[in-house]
Amino acid sequence: MRPTEQVYSAYTEEDFEVWKILFDRQMEHLDGKVAPEFLEALENVKFNREEIPDFKKVNKILGSMTGWQLITVPNISPAEEFFMHLAEKKFTATCWLRKMSELDYLEEPDMFHDVFAHTPLLSNQAYTDFFQSMGLLAKKYNFDKEVILKLQRLYWFTIEFGLIRSGEDIKIYGAGIISSKGETQHALSDQSVKHDFDIAQIYKHDFRTDVIQEEYYVIESFDQLAGAMDVIERALFDEVKA
Numbered sequence: 001m002r003p004t005e006q007v008y009s010a011y012t013e014e015d016f017e018v019w020k021i022l023f024d025r026q027m028e029h030l031d032g033k034v035a036p037e038f039l040e041a042l043e044n045v046k047f048n049r050e051e052i053p054d055f056k057k058v059n060k061i062l063g064s065m066t067g068w069q070l071i072t073v074p075n076i077s078p079a080e081e082f083f084m085h086l087a088e089k090k091f092t093a094t095c096w097l098r099k100m101s102e103l104d105y106l107e108e109p110d111m112f113h114d115v116f117a118h119t120p121l122l123s124n125q126a127y128t129d130f131f132q133s134m135g136l137l138a139k140k141y142n143f144d145k146e147v148i149l150k151l152q153r154l155y156w157f158t159i160e161f162g163l164i165r166s167g168e169d170i171k172i173y174g175a176g177i178i179s180s181k182g183e184t185q186h187a188l189s190d191q192s193v194k195h196d197f198d199i200a201q202i203y204k205h206d207f208r209t210d211v212i213q214e215e216y217y218v219i220e221s222f223d224q225l226a227g228a229m230d231v232i233e234r235a236l237f238d239e240v241k242a
């Protein structure tokens with residue numbers, strides 16, 4: 001059974017070692033590739049190699065910056081529940097870490113993914129405005145199946161696997177890339193296709209969760225996403241375009 005709440009004293013020496021190895025390794029792989037917004041956010045939440053993040057401390061920081069909170073779940077949440085929490089500025093996160101023998105492959109997200117990769121940007125106002133709006137839309141349309149499917153695709157190609165322009169370069173901000181050694185190297189290489197952010201295309205774009213992505217969408221800024229919510233909502237029902 002996975003833990004349903006974080007008991008900090010229950011972390012083992014192996015957990016701390018796994019955190020440190022993954023932290024060091026990803027910081028090295030992300031060097032020069034990750035969005036400056038993520039690095040700034042990492043400083044906001046004070047994550048470091050020595051300490052597995054303590055949800056109480058993280059929530060204090062997020063609470064004062066954007067009003068967001070982590071809530072602990074044992075495993076990945078069902079879509080409806082996940083979006084419902086987003087609407088209330090709550091992000092569902094696991095609090096267990098993979099074993100040393102599973103450093104490179106995991107069947108389900110652990111806290112290195114949920115916390116290291118997802119949580120820092122919960123301190124960024126424009127990012128969280130967009131993130132919350134997805135939850136509010138799901139709620140507004142009563143968790144309609146079609147709406148949820150489109151929002152899941154939007155979530156996938158932004159929050160999980162999004163790229164962002166930074167000056168002349170393209171950088172990573174998606175959590176699925178940030179926590180993956182292989183995807184960090186692949187996402188910015190010539191091996192993958194990069195599209196400009198296009199909501200109609202994203203709503204039609206089916207994705208696979210079990211492979212490295214072949215296509216990514218590049219946003220200009222988090223303000224672009226936060227400012228596009230009207231279009232994002234209208235396109236949910238625009239059968240011709242979407």
Ligand SMILES: [Fe+2]
Nearest residue numbers: 109160175176
């Ligand atoms: Fe994720």
